[in-house]
Amino acid sequence: MNGTRTSGSPYAPHTDEETATMLQAIGVESVDDLFDIPPGVRFDDEFGIDARTERETRALVRDLLERNDDLTELLGRGHYGYYVPSLVDHLADRSEFLTSYTQYQPEVSQGFLQALFEYQSLLVELTGLEIANCSMYDAATALGEAATLAERVRDTSGHRVLVPDNILDGRRSTLENYVAGTDLVVETYPTTGGTVDVQTLESQVDEGVVMCYVESPTVRGVIEPNLDSIGSLIGDADALFVLGSDPVALAILERPADVGADVVIGDASVLGLPTSYGMGLGLFATREGYLRQVPGRLVGVGEDANGRRAFTLTLQTREQHIRRERATSNICTNQAWVALRTAMHVGALGPDGLVDLASRDVTRAADLAERIDDLVGVTAPVDDGHHLREFVIRVDQPARAIATDLKERGYAVHVVGDHQLQACVAGATDDELDGFVAAFEEVVA
Amino acid sequence: MTGSNESRGERVSAFDGSDGCDDGQVAHYDQARFVQNGEYEPLLNEKGTAAVDVNEASPLPDELTRDTLELPSLSEPELVRHYTRLSQMIYGIDTGPYPLGSCTMKYNPKFIEDVAALETGAVHPDRSADSIQGTLEVLYQLQDYLGRIGGMDAVTLQPPAGAAGEFVGIRIASAYHDHNGEDQRDEVIVPESAHGTNFATAALGGYEVVTLPSDDGGRVDLEALEAALSERTAALMLTNPNTLGLFERDIEEIATMVHDAGGLLYYDGANLNALLGRARPGDMGFDVMHYNVHKTFATPHGGGGPGAGPVGVVDELAPFLPRPRVREECDGFELFDPEHSIGHVHGFQGNWLVLVKTFAYIARLGDEGLLDASAKSVLNANYLASQIDYEVPYGPFHHEFVASAGDQDAADVAKRMLDFGVHPPTTKWPEIVREALMTEPTEVENKTTLDTLAAAFQHAGDSDTETLESAPTRTAAGRIDQTSAARNPRLSWQALSDE
Numbered sequence: 001m002n003g004t005r006t007s008g009s010p011y012a013p014h015t016d017e018e019t020a021t022m023l024q025a026i027g028v029e030s031v032d033d034l035f036d037i038p039p040g041v042r043f044d045d046e047f048g049i050d051a052r053t054e055r056e057t058r059a060l061v062r063d064l065l066e067r068n069d070d071l072t073e074l075l076g077r078g079h080y081g082y083y084v085p086s087l088v089d090h091l092a093d094r095s096e097f098l099t100s101y102t103q104y105q106p107e108v109s110q111g112f113l114q115a116l117f118e119y120q121s122l123l124v125e126l127t128g129l130e131i132a133n134c135s136m137y138d139a140a141t142a143l144g145e146a147a148t149l150a151e152r153v154r155d156t157s158g159h160r161v162l163v164p165d166n167i168l169d170g171r172r173s174t175l176e177n178y179v180a181g182t183d184l185v186v187e188t189y190p191t192t193g194g195t196v197d198v199q200t201l202e203s204q205v206d207e208g209v210v211m212c213y214v215e216s217p218t219v220r221g222v223i224e225p226n227l228d229s230i231g232s233l234i235g236d237a238d239a240l241f242v243l244g245s246d247p248v249a250l251a252i253l254e255r256p257a258d259v260g261a262d263v264v265i266g267d268a269s270v271l272g273l274p275t276s277y278g279m280g281l282g283l284f285a286t287r288e289g290y291l292r293q294v295p296g297r298l299v300g301v302g303e304d305a306n307g308r309r310a311f312t313l314t315l316q317t318r319e320q321h322i323r324r325e326r327a328t329s330n331i332c333t334n335q336a337w338v339a340l341r342t343a344m345h346v347g348a349l350g351p352d353g354l355v356d357l358a359s360r361d362v363t364r365a366a367d368l369a370e371r372i373d374d375l376v377g378v379t380a381p382v383d384d385g386h387h388l389r390e391f392v393i394r395v396d397q398p399a400r401a402i403a404t405d406l407k408e409r410g411y412a413v414h415v416v417g418d419h420q421l422q423a424c425v426a427g428a429t430d431d432e433l434d435g436f437v438a439a440f441e442e443v444v445a
Numbered sequence: 446m447t448g449s450n451e452s453r454g455e456r457v458s459a460f461d462g463s464d465g466c467d468d469g470q471v472a473h474y475d476q477a478r479f480v481q482n483g484e485y486e487p488l489l490n491e492k493g494t495a496a497v498d499v500n501e502a503s504p505l506p507d508e509l510t511r512d513t514l515e516l517p518s519l520s521e522p523e524l525v526r527h528y529t530r531l532s533q534m535i536y537g538i539d540t541g542p543y544p545l546g547s548c549t550m551k552y553n554p555k556f557i558e559d560v561a562a563l564e565t566g567a568v569h570p571d572r573s574a575d576s577i578q579g580t581l582e583v584l585y586q587l588q589d590y591l592g593r594i595g596g597m598d599a600v601t602l603q604p605p606a607g608a609a610g611e612f613v614g615i616r617i618a619s620a621y622h623d624h625n626g627e628d629q630r631d632e633v634i635v636p637e638s639a640h641g642t643n644f645a646t647a648a649l650g651g652y653e654v655v656t657l658p659s660d661d662g663g664r665v666d667l668e669a670l671e672a673a674l675s676e677r678t679a680a681l682m683l684t685n686p687n688t689l690g691l692f693e694r695d696i697e698e699i700a701t702m703v704h705d706a707g708g709l710l711y712y713d714g715a716n717l718n719a720l721l722g723r724a725r726p727g728d729m730g731f732d733v734m735h736y737n738v739h740k741t742f743a744t745p746h747g748g749g750g751p752g753a754g755p756v757g758v759v760d761e762l763a764p765f766l767p768r769p770r771v772r773e774e775c776d777g778f779e780l781f782d783p784e785h786s787i788g789h790v791h792g793f794q795g796n797w798l799v800l801v802k803t804f805a806y807i808a809r810l811g812d813e814g815l816l817d818a819s820a821k822s823v824l825n826a827n828y829l830a831s832q833i834d835y836e837v838p839y840g841p842f843h844h845e846f847v848a849s850a851g852d853q854d855a856a857d858v859a860k861r862m863l864d865f866g867v868h869p870p871t872t873k874w875p876e877i878v879r880e881a882l883m884t885e886p887t888e889v890e891n892k893t894t895l896d897t898l899a900a901a902f903q904h905a906g907d908s909d910t911e912t913l914e915s916a917p918t919r920t921a922a923g924r925i926d927q928t929s930a931a932r933n934p935r936l937s938w939q940a941l942s943d944e
């Protein structure tokens with residue numbers, strides 16, 4: 001339409017003439033006449049938020065974020081900054097992917113449905129379990145969902161959920177919120193040296209336990225060496241064995257299905273998303289037997305009117321929009337676009353690239369620990385066993401002071417105890433690791 | 446699968462005008478598709494896989510590793526073509542109008558992707574506060590913006606979607622009542638026309654769900670509310686305008702009733718776009734609300750997510766908000782734990798990439814832009830409704846209306862509309878409208894695209910049952926049989942190759 005626009009929103013395309021024509025068609029004089037808001041609750045004030053040009057807005061955010069220190073992060077503990085290939089950004093940002101929504105109309109959404117189906121299939125291969133959904137919000141909420149699933153499918157009369165005593169606070173706390181409305185209670189079992197204290201766990205697992213959560217790698221970066229026996233002792237008690245992991249770890253570690261895991265949860269965005277201040281992608285995979293109890297969306301295969309294979313959201317009677325208060329979960333909007341990115345990243349790596357990425361991290365973490373261990377007053381790794389990509393370091397001096405000194409030299413590490421630091425090699429280049437060792441040496445000298 | 450190319454695909458090529466979208470005259474939409482050997486674009490694994498001997502390849506002892514890993518193995522150009530083709534088989538907002546009711550499918554400004562991609566924002570959540578002052582300030586300012594827009598005193602940005610925001614609201618209600626020694630409050634009241642997440646969230650929180658019937662006008666029935674309220678009421682969850690697009694005119698009285706009964710009033714922010722700059726939940730008497738930023742503040746829906754569902758509360762509830770929160774102190778921004786925090790509802794602090802886009806959108810629009818968004822979204826819904834023949838039983842509506850497909854099946858009507866260059870409305874919800882077509886054009890359409898939408902409604906309305914049932918014909922895939930897909934669930938390519 002011809003004419004000028006005096007719109008306040010840069011994204012409302014109406015010309016003034018058009019607005020007038022539309023008002024006339026409706027039969028009112030002004031847009032205000034369309035609002036049926038009682039005077040008592042009308043807002044006549046202003047928010048006091050200035051409008052900006054696009055350029056000004058970009059400058060605003062850029063200037064704010066430039067206040068972040070530019071540090072090389074050796075950080076992990078549930079959020080990892082692997083290098084994401086450029087093609088992931090370019091393809092995922094295609095606007096058909098970005099600007100569509102949940103595939104309520106599968107006939108015009110085949111591409112996204114297929115991508116999600118492929119994502120599900122990649123997780124089936126990685127976990128060995130038959131069913132993977134097309135995303136939860138993050139690892140913590142996936143853990144919460146696993147607990148409510150355990151409550152629904154439990155064979156025992158118990159109500160205890162066991163988690164490791166070193167579980168991340170965010171995961172434990174989210175889990176507590178998810179079970180607050182059930183009769184489940186969360187208890188911890190001990191870990192020693194970063195891995196499960198199997199004997200004590202065995203004494204804790206009885207018919208009162210509905211679910212036991214185990215991680216590999218653990219929060220301290222150690223690969224859990226006893227998954228087999230842990231799996232059988234949980235299985236013997238008829239409790240649900242929930243294993244926490246992620247796609248990089250799963251590429252080389254024992255297949256969850258082979259150690260008896262009933263559910264695998266974790267953060268799948270270790271692949272596909274760069275460091276994003278904790279934003280994630282909840283991985284959720286389980287056995288076929290629990291299919292009807294799975295939370296979240298599932299993409300399945302069907303056939304279209306042309307007799308060709310086509311994809312569709314399926315088993316939707318589990319979901320909130322149909323089952324309401326009896327749904328398996330309240331999730332609606334999920335992390336589909338992140339799942340797309342993760343699948344793209346797995347595709348870009350291929351099996352060799354993925355196994356190589358994980359394997360190199362094992363070697364690089366061991367090398368880095370060895371080099372740091374050579375420094376005076378430093379022990380690394382603190383824990384025995386193999387590490388996937390991160391490890392705990394003991395320092396004679398106060399850990400916080402060391403971390404502050406490292407930060408001044410441009411490196412960020414975790415402080416996990418009065419004399420303990422944790423460092424992660426994921427995403428760091430070899431040069432960055434060299435620089436880190438040099439900085440560490442100066443700091444403890 | 447068996448069968449030759451020739452035996453299939455007849456309908457695909459039958460664009461002879463007999464489907465009513467006579468080329469050139471009526472807007473229609475032919476979606477791209479790739480077909481080879483009688484099938485659409487192959488799956489990644491069908492393009493080639495490789496198996497790696499992990500025992501061999503990894504430095505770990507064999508007892509810690511899996512034996513093999515078999516995954517698709519494609520070169521970069523092959524992978525890029527695969528996803529490009531997939532993208533062409535998707536209809537998005539950038540393709541055309543997307544009036545999916547309740548979902549607020551606005552245009553997503555391109556530049557917000559640029560601010561989300563800033564590498565300076567790519568920081569780890571465990572960084573020390575003093576080293577990420579920029580990130581914390583963005584979050585702090587966004588909390589402030591949202592507080593002003595909703596009329597709320599304190600805001601958390603942690604919930605990763607609207608439903609997660611609802612969950613925070615329900616957990617806060619629970620913590621608040623427990624704190625006051627009122628743990629007998631075990632019911633949450635939800636209007637029958639509410640979104641499914643409201644019911645599911647209340648149930649997840651351990652509450653009995655009390656469903657509230659609507660009055661004849663489609664709004665909260667005050668008598669029914671009076672009857673439902675008791676010392677067992679923890680909260681009433683409401684959206685306003687409601688899912689019929691109607692403003693709950695009695696909102697002040699509703700708030701008084703709920704508060705007199707000792708309950709909290711929860712605002713489901715899915716429909717906030719209608720009210721931007723015109724009314725605020727806080728002023729209406731709501732105690733706690735979520736903002737649905739992927740709706741109201743135009744962050745992309747990404748084929749289903751991610752979104753974000755920040756929660757605002759009145760002062761009295763601020764001590765219960767999730768931890769940690771951001772505040773400003775004399776030496777900068779820092780994280781702190783509210784006194785009676787319900788804890789975490791996300792492992793870290795939510796969907797950062799969505800939050801920074803939200804911040805940019807609000808900062809770009811400012812007061813005048815936000816006010817215009819509500820104006821034009823309401824103008825558009827009213828104009829579109831005036832141009833279609835389907836009956837709209839309830840009014841006056843705001844940013845969305847729910848038409849009735851009458852004797853037609855709303856799902857079939859939606860399928861038929863797909864052929865005419867538009868995405869159809871949300872169908873069959875809310876149930877109080879027979880064969881509901883819940884339509885929300887948002888402010889980003891102009892008269893021309895609204896007329897295209899109206900024409901699509903019109904053509905669907907004029908179609909006979911046979912045409913409706915065989916639609917769509919111009920989409921990448923023909924009508925998909927969802928019932929048989931659910932009867933025989935195959936949810937991975939492994940399941941396909943087992944057949």
Ligand SMILES: Cc1ncc(COP(=O)(O)O)c(C=O)c1O
Pocket residue numbers: 331332333547548606607608609639640642643684688713715716737752754
């Ligand atoms: C009215 C209403 N409430 C709540 C929600 C849930 O929001 P989300 O999908 O972000 O979890 C939606 C959206 O889907 C909605 O339309």
